[in-house]
Amino acid sequence: MSLVLATDAQKAQRDAVTHAAWGSPLSVPQYQEREARLRAHPWSREGMNTWLWLADDGRVLASCETFHTDSFLRGADGQLTQGDSYGIASVFTEEHLRGRGHATRLMDAVAAELEQVAPRPHSVVLFSDVGAPLYRRSGYVEVPAWDWHLDAADAPGGRPVDGGLQETDVAGALARMRQPDVPFFLWPSAAQVDWHLERERIYADLLARPRPRSCGAVVGDSTALWTMNARYGELVVLMLDARDASAAEALLTEARRVAHQAGLKRVVWWEEPTTASLLGGVPGAVRVQRDGSLPMLRPLRPGLPPAPEVPFPRALWL
Template sequence: MELVLATDAQKAERDRVTHAAWGSPLTVEQFQQREARLRAHPWCREGMRTWLLMDGGRVLASCETLAMDSYLRGPDGAHVKGTSEGIASVFTEEALRGHGYATRLMDLVAARMEAESPAPHSLLLFSDVGAPLYRRSGYHEAPAWDWRLPAAGGLSTHAVDALLCDGDVPLMLEQMRRPDVPFFLWPSAAQVDWHLERERAYAQLLNRPRPEACGAVVGSSCVLWAMMARYDELVVLLMDAGSLEDAVALLEAARGVAHRAGLSKVVIWEEPGTLPWVARVSGAVRVARDGALPMLRPLRPGLPPATRVDFPRALWV
């Protein structure tokens, strides 16, 4: 068995096969279009790789890696920028499951990453199949809770200073406060735009309008969000609220925008930075997350355990 990088033809063939897991409600052809479009996005062109576990000419399992920025505090107290690799789309065809191929793939990908120079700080993934499979390969999970707010008609966005459009993302991201912790992952503007590219792709393929905004700002507080058309929700990608009042104003704006886009709810991933505010917003309900369990495998000494790392939704791949 060997690990190889997929050719463009092999990627297209994998899209056809993985449609069974991730394609609905798109047709196979639409799913292939979605994948081709996302691969052409600047964030993917820069740091996305498709890996195949091969046995002779046969593909046994596949996955993707996406390079993202992470920051590790050095001995002088300053954060040093490095990368972490997000692992996505781990897939074994049904007839080949249960033979350890996905596990072997995860182990070979990790060994390959560890041998790269410079090696990434960490590997992360968002498991839809629970923790045990990936624990075998050295990943540890972090708790995963969501807060849900119903979309609401009739609410105005008057309490925020402005709604944001795609072009505002780089500046907003620059202004957001980053976590004051030894190690954190922080999305680039291109990584955030990749979520919006998904939104644009689904809006086009499913022939539905995009929400009128991708975030809101009030004072020095800000939120960025994206539509998940398949799940009928607006997801908060990243939020930096300086006060309860700001959090309420930003989330009310999200509820209004979700409603006007025909979505039923707003979903916020629980994080230490958002918890104190979101928990006090009236109507917010806390639920155990279904899927997307954050898991981390450190590749450097000195990295904190997964339970002490923040995983904002903007990092999801």
């Protein structure tokens, strides 16, 4: 058996079979269009690969994708060193081939390959929809995953935000945000955040539905970025840097309004240890155990802190 990079033709063939797992509510041609557009996005072109685990006769046994993300490791002197981390997505084995260890061997082979090719190896992350045990076998450790929900509403009054953000504001918004004061973290680029907005654009086009009027907001020094998850009727907060409780409430209240206006059901954000107390205090916010998207981390080098000490903003999801 061997690990290879997929050709464009092989990627298109894989789309036809992975539709069963991730295609709904899109038709097969719509899902193929989604995949083609996502692969053509600048963030994918910068650092996305599709990996195939092949049988000796060349049949595809399992596949997955990797995306490059910048990560930062704090040294003993407190200084941050930038390195290479990778997100793994779309791990897939066709139904008739499951239960024979193909996905496990693919995961082991991809991590071994990344250890070799990464110029400054840091970590591999994934967001499991099938629990932790499968990926634990390949050295991944999970992080407890909680979501917060807030109903979409036209909520009048309250502290207004200073303004909404548009797609062209993403780089500036990221630059305003404080990076986490922790030993190790991954930090999305503007292109990575725009990849989420490309998903929003694709679903808005294919499902013929309106897009939210903004992709974030600012109030004082505080900033939020969000995107529509049309499939689940949610406005999902990708990144949030709130300096105090009043700013957190103003940003999330604006998100509720934007969600309401776009015909979405709720605002959702991922709990992060550093902001949980601030954001959890927002009136009406409900804490929910996350169903799927369980963050898991596998070091590519010694010296990384334990996975539960690593923050996972939703912008890192793939």
